[in-house]
Amino acid sequence: MPQRPAEPILHVDMDAFYAAVEVRRDPALAGRPVLVGGAGGRGVVASASYEARAYGITSAMPMARALRLCPAAVVVSPDFAAYTAASAALREVLTSYTPLVEPLALDEAFLDVGGSVRLFGPPERIGALIRGRIRAELDLVASVGVAPNKFLAKLCSSKAKPDGLLHLPADRVADFLAPLPVRDLWGVGEQTAARLERFAVRTVADLRAVPAGTLVRLVGPAAAGALTGLARGEDPRTVVPWEAPKGMSAEETFDRDVDDPAVLRTELLRLAERVARRLRATDAAARTVTLKLRYSSFQTITRSRTLALPADEATTLHAEAAALLDALRLERVRVRLLGLGVTNLVPSGAARQLSLIADDRWGRLERAADLARGRFGDGAVTRGALLDDDGPPRTADGGAVPEQWRGNTKG
DNA sequence: TCTGGGGTCCTAGGACCC
DNA sequence: TCTGGGGTCCTAGGACCC
Numbered sequence: 001m002p003q004r005p006a007e008p009i010l011h012v013d014m015d016a017f018y019a020a021v022e023v024r025r026d027p028a029l030a031g032r033p034v035l036v037g038g039a040g041g042r043g044v045v046a047s048a049s050y051e052a053r054a055y056g057i058t059s060a061m062p063m064a065r066a067l068r069l070c071p072a073a074v075v076v077s078p079d080f081a082a083y084t085a086a087s088a089a090l091r092e093v094l095t096s097y098t099p100l101v102e103p104l105a106l107d108e109a110f111l112d113v114g115g116s117v118r119l120f121g122p123p124e125r126i127g128a129l130i131r132g133r134i135r136a137e138l139d140l141v142a143s144v145g146v147a148p149n150k151f152l153a154k155l156c157s158s159k160a161k162p163d164g165l166l167h168l169p170a171d172r173v174a175d176f177l178a179p180l181p182v183r184d185l186w187g188v189g190e191q192t193a194a195r196l197e198r199f200a201v202r203t204v205a206d207l208r209a210v211p212a213g214t215l216v217r218l219v220g221p222a223a224a225g226a227l228t229g230l231a232r233g234e235d236p237r238t239v240v241p242w243e244a245p246k247g248m249s250a251e252e253t254f255d256r257d258v259d260d261p262a263v264l265r266t267e268l269l270r271l272a273e274r275v276a277r278r279l280r281a282t283d284a285a286a287r288t289v290t291l292k293l294r295y296s297s298f299q300t301i302t303r304s305r306t307l308a309l310p311a312d313e314a315t316t317l318h319a320e321a322a323a324l325l326d327a328l329r330l331e332r333v334r335v336r337l338l339g340l341g342v343t344n345l346v347p348s349g350a351a352r353q354l355s356l357i358a359d360d361r362w363g364r365l366e367r368a369a370d371l372a373r374g375r376f377g378d379g380a381v382t383r384g385a386l387l388d389d390d391g392p393p394r395t396a397d398g399g400a401v402p403e404q405w406r407g408n409t410k411g
Numbered sequence: 412t413c414t415g416g417g418g419t420c421c422t423a424g425g426a427c428c429c
Numbered sequence: 430t431c432t433g434g435g436g437t438c439c440t441a442g443g444a445c446c447c
Contacts, residue, residue, distance in 0.1 A: 037415080038415065038416095042413090042414080042415075043415070044414070044415050044416095045415095046415075046416090046447095059447085060414085060415080060447090061412080061414090062412060062413070062414055062415095063415095064412075064413085065412045065413090065414095066412095068412080104446085104447070105417095105418095105446085105447045106447090107447080108447080186445090186446085187420090187444085187445065187446085188445090189444060189445045189446080190444090190445090191443085191444060191445085192444075192445085220421070220422070221421095221422095222420080222421055222422085223421080223444090245418080246418085246419070246420095247417095247418070247419080248417085248418085249416085249417065249418075250416085250417085251415085251416060251417080252415095252416090253414095253415060253416085288439085288440095290440095290441095298413080298414070300442085300443095301441080301442085302440085302441060302442070303440085303441080304439085304440060304441080305439095305440090306438085306439065306440085337415090337416095339416090341417095341418095416447105417446100417447085418445100418446080418447085419444105419445080419446080420443105420444085420445085420446105421442105421443085421444085421445105422441100422442085422443085422444105423440100423441090423442095424439105424440090424441100425438105425439085425440090426437100426438085426439080427436100427437085427438085427439105428435100428436085428437085428438105429434100429435085429436085
């Protein structure tokens with residue numbers, strides 16, 4: 001048995017993933033600046049091809065600004081079904097080398113290949129094999145980091161981009177990290193970097209010299225502990241293939257701010273439907289419901305309530321969120337974003353067995369609607385209150401009665 | 412340059428219990 | 430009558446990640 005390699009962790013990260021999937025679909029886009037994102041007035045860039053990045057465009061940049069930087073860019077609306085399919089194909093490739101694959105997002109994953117070297121060779125060779133297969137079988141490009149732990153592997157893949165592989169041997173970790181900006185450390189974002197900058201802490205070497213007590217005062221105990229380890233290249237996190245989600249949410253930024261409480265209430269029902277369907281699809285139920293609002297000022301608030309019994313029906317989620325909304329007593333306040341989230345998730349099978357979920361008619365009704373949508377498509381069942389056309393109560397009163405459910409003709 | 416949507420984790424205060 | 434400390438849960442907000 002070969003011993004476990006010193007650098008068993010791989011981070012595989014697709015290059016410009018959404019944009020690359022769009023180029024693959026439409027080869028006429030090849031070589032052009034491509035932006036994937038919301039084309040509406042309030043959209044941001046979700047993914048930019050490297051041709052677009054040459055103009056200074058980065059992801060999360062407002063689309064309007066990106067187009068000022070590069071007016072010739074092609075803007076494509078996101079197609080998450082296509083990205084999810086490509087992600088599944090990626091997963092197939094990765095799991096053929098080890099079952100220890102931990103997806104971080106649709107386009108990136110950690111692998112622990114410590115047990116795979118006898119079959120496939122050393123980790124850097126596995127990284128090269130993976131890159132080759134992604135190019136050959138998916139017609140996409142990935143960069144790979146190979147390192148002793150997750151943090152370093154991810155750092156290496158980012159330094160290898162685009163279309164590269166970087167292997168960091170354990171004995172070169174300290175020298176590799178020392179000159180890097182603190183912003184390269186996992187968990188150091190804009191705010192933390194600015195705070196450290198005020199103490200002239202700019203590089204990892206600078207950070208190593210900060211006394212422990214000072215660091216705790218600057219960033220809090222948890223972050224201080226993590227940063228101290230990361231600055232030395234230490235990261236105790238293991239590769240975990242699957243973990244149950246801890247929360248779910250749906251939110252919407254309106255094209256124009258909304259100040260009509262009735263409209264907000266109706267939108268809340270739409271969001272509750274989305275969240276409840278996902279809960280049931282994953283056999284989960286939630287105890288805590290969180291309402292989120294962002295005002296025109298961009299100030300963002302949340303209000304939450306924890307239920308005695310877990311719920312997985314839109315009717316319950318909506319009732320709770322609407323009560324939280326009512327309690328805000330908004331009077332002609334302009335709302336930019338509305339969101340509904342759930343946390344405190346429990347497996348609904350176990351909960352139902354313990355009668356922790358009331359098996360009421362709403363739950364039965366919504367699960368029946370799930371079945372109908374499964375057989376006849378998403379449009380098969382829609383709430384009366386959410387119909388745009390003839391539907392009666394486009395009112396907001398989600399206290400809908402069962403008769404308000406109606407099949408439409410699309411099924 | 413007016414800033415998406417989906418997540419995770421941490422902090423801090425108060426309630427409550429032992 | 431006044432005073433403890435620890436643990437857990439809830440709520441609100443914020444930083445950070447892709």
